[in-house]
Amino acid sequence: MEKLPMNESVRPMQLVWFRDDLRTTDNPALASALSSGPVMALFILDEKSPGIRALGSASKWWLHHSLESLQESLAEIGIPLILRQGPAEAAIREIVEQSQTRAVHWNRRYGHAERMVDAQIKAELNAAGIPTRSHAGTLLHEPWELLTKNGTGYKAFTPFYNALRNSEIRPPLPSPAPQQPIAAGQLPSSDALDSLELLPNAATWTEGLAQRWEPGEPAARERFQCVLESIAGNYPETHDRPDLDGTSALSPALRWGHLSAHELWDALGRLASAHPQCADGATAMRRQLAWRDFCWHLYYHHPQLPDRNLRSSFDHFDWAWPEQDARIAQQVRLWQQGRTGFGLVDAGMKQLWQTGWMHNRVRMVAASLLVKNLQVHWKVGERWFWDTLVDADIASNSANWQWVAGSGADAAPYFRVFNPEMQAKKFDPQGSYVAHFAPLAAEPIVDLKQSRLDALEAYEQMKLRPGAI
Structure with missing residues (x-):
């Protein structure tokens, strides 16, 4: 990007790049920009930059409605929201060239790929004489x-x-005061929200999300x-x-x-x-x-957290993969559909599918059944949660799945296998949670006692393999 000349006929702007901070209250990037001049806001749906993971279906639904809400909240304080899609570097470059941007503000991201994108954009903007202001807001x-x-x-x-x-x-920052509205003629073009194609084609699937949540x-x-x-x-x-x-x-x-x-x-x-x-x-x-x-x-x-075991000894565990075994593939499908035959797990998986969310206790029990009783690789479950959770973020999703598997930091001991029947008696004592989400019992897909013993034996064998710790 070449150093940009100033157009004296256009008011200089402060650009706030929203990412995972879709709010106006206690937003350091927004507060900083408002203290420096007229502000316009930008959101980029970036699933093209190297290493950026595409959002899951439930997250896209949430994002669509969140952007609608953010647009309204920003309008109340006189700030227009511009939408773009594609690689962030190209989108930022185009926005800056179409406007009289004086500085770009954002709240920092912490994923490795996202940090690389931000660093490249910062270097390019600084070379063009446009300072960037990054803030701790997440x-x-x-x-x-x-x-x-x-x-x-x-x-x-x-x-x-x-x-x-x-x-x-x-401490939290004070609420922002409204600014004088910016004339439409001074703004770069914006993509229509519907053009981002965030809403799933199967509208019936999102009915449960809409009944449960207001993003x-x-x-x-x-x-x-x-x-x-x-x-x-x-x-x-x-x-x-x-x-x-x-x-x-x-x-x-x-x-x-x-x-x-x-x-x-x-x-x-x-x-x-x-x-x-x-x-x-x-x-x-x-x-x-x-x-x-x-x-x-x-x-x-540990940027490898979503892709590799944090404890390298687990690289020697003989995980099952649905792509390699038809029987395992069928068991994984039944787990996804809430048809394992274990009420607490099935209720949780159906709650997840219907609402895009699952109680944390049940997440642990459902994950334990998959990775320990069925010995399926934790990445299989992580991918399913990534696609179906409205709160899926790459750090929590990866860390928590590795915690259950025993392969992560501060992990649950490998010999701890949650018993879904005992967990149900303890945490759903009246059976009302199971009755609400999974009233029809299915045939158990695995013997809990034997599969637990098989898992413990497999972990012992893992420890004996060459190179295992």
Whole structure:
């Protein structure tokens, strides 16, 4: 990009590039831009840049409606939203050349491929005389800020969490004030939202998503308030119960940035101070929020996390793959369809298909059945969750699947195999969750006792293979 001349007839603009931060409140990139001049906003659907993983179907549905909501929220403060698709580098270059952009602002991303894209764009813009301003707006702490005494990233959650809670976390930013609207003639062209083709062709599949969720910042803030008023106090007793509304259910809002992690952390702290009876619940919820940071911390320091076992010894495990075995392929299909014969797992998988979300306790149980009782590679389950979860993010999805498989950091011991029948008795004691999502029992696809013994034997054999640790 050549150094761009200034057109004195056009007002200089501040460009805010939205990515996974689709909100106006506590958005550092937006706040910085508004303090510097007139602002226009940009979102790029980039599935073409090297290494960028295409979104899953449920995520695309969520994104479509989130962009509709963001457009309305930005319009309320006088900011137009421009939509583009294709490689981000080309889109940014075209936007800058079509407008009088004075500076480009964004909140940082932490995936390796995304960081490479951002670095290339930053270098190109700086060479053209257009400064870039990157901000910390996604995580509680930057992954390079919290390190062990040896200067490396953490691999265990508890010491990471202790370091996080003992560190200084910035307070939320004030809500932005409206700016004077920008004349349409000064704006670059925008793609139509429908042209991004984010909505699945099978409209019937998304009916359940629409009944369960309202994507966007306003709905996220309503749920946020509900969590503070009625859920956080009882969180330690209810968050493991899929039959109750006992979790925050804010994971999609955090994944898409409708809600700031800083704001949630701060609000939970104030709740604990003002209402001591809620302190345990607020602390427990903060701990779950820290798990999200930990997953991104792992991914930043180990970019291979979505593709390779973090513990190399698991490279020697004889995983099953549906592409290589017809029987395994059939078992995986039954698992995906919620027809395993184990009520808690089937209810979770049907909840996932109907709503794009699954209770976290049930996610662990369903994942354990796949990777331990059936000995199917964790990447098979990770791919399915990536396509069907509205809150799918690459760090949490990969880290949590590896945690269950035993191949990741701070992983569950390989000998821990969740028993779905015992888990159901403990966490769905009245059977109401299973009755709601999976009332019709199916024939069990595997013997729990024998498959557990087979899995443990396979893990022992893995340890004996040459090169295994």
